[in-house]
Amino acid sequence: MGLTVYKIDSSSPVRSVFMTIEALNIPDVDYVNVNLLEGEQHKEEFTKLNPQHTVPLLKDDDFCVWDSHAIAVYLVTKYGADDSLYPADPKKRAVIDQRLHFDSGILFPALLEAVLPVFYKGEKSFRPEHLERITKGYEFAEKFLASSQWLAGDQITLADICCVSSISTMDEIIPIDKDLYPNLAGWLKRCGEQEFYKKGNEPGLGQFRDLEKLKLA
Ligand SMILES: N[C@@H](CCC(=O)N[C@@H](CS)C(=O)NCC(=O)O)C(=O)O
Known part of the structure; x- marks a missing residue:
């Protein structure tokens, strides 16, 4: 149990x-x-x-x-020992919830739509219209990060954890251009420095990368 x-x-x-x-x-x-x-x-x-x-x-x-x-x-x-990843404060929580819905409603569907034809239908490249949706996700996230280090303010929250899993995967499909998306590129780098990312995201992301290579070959 x-x-x-x-x-x-x-x-x-x-x-x-x-x-x-x-x-x-x-x-x-x-x-x-x-x-x-x-x-x-x-x-x-x-x-x-x-x-x-x-x-x-x-x-x-x-x-x-x-x-x-x-x-x-x-x-x-x-x-949780405390609520820092998902603070009870209504305004802080509302911003985090918005980012979680952003991942659920915008980022992950864009990623899934791009990946399915390649992983399951034998297509050998990502479709341009699917790549456009990924880029749109980058544009939104770039704006969210205009005035803070993390996606929902000055501390790491579930907003970062849930969005970075999608965005780090998208980055394997369209590498994030730091000239076009400096805030996003900086945020992804900061996320990559966190222990939870190294242990919780990197191994599976590596498996995604290997599968993507295999499917596109
Ligand atoms: N919004 C869901 C998405 C879950 C989802 O679609 N997972 C995929 C794998 S990435 C899955 O299990 N697909 C199998 C299926 O739909 O049959 C979440 O955040 O957990």
């Missing part, structure tokens, strides 16, 4: 959960691989837990929650 994360390491939302676990120093988490390329998420034993058949899925004893953003908030609220 305890915490179990159902996952595939190359998935960006899964990496948001890994990073949250690292940032909170939560010990003793069990991990279960779900091989999406083999369609394992559609097996009954998994859809009984998550009818939406997505990873990440978190099981906390008998309680199940899915969607990386919901999981990250749950982990901070239940297991």
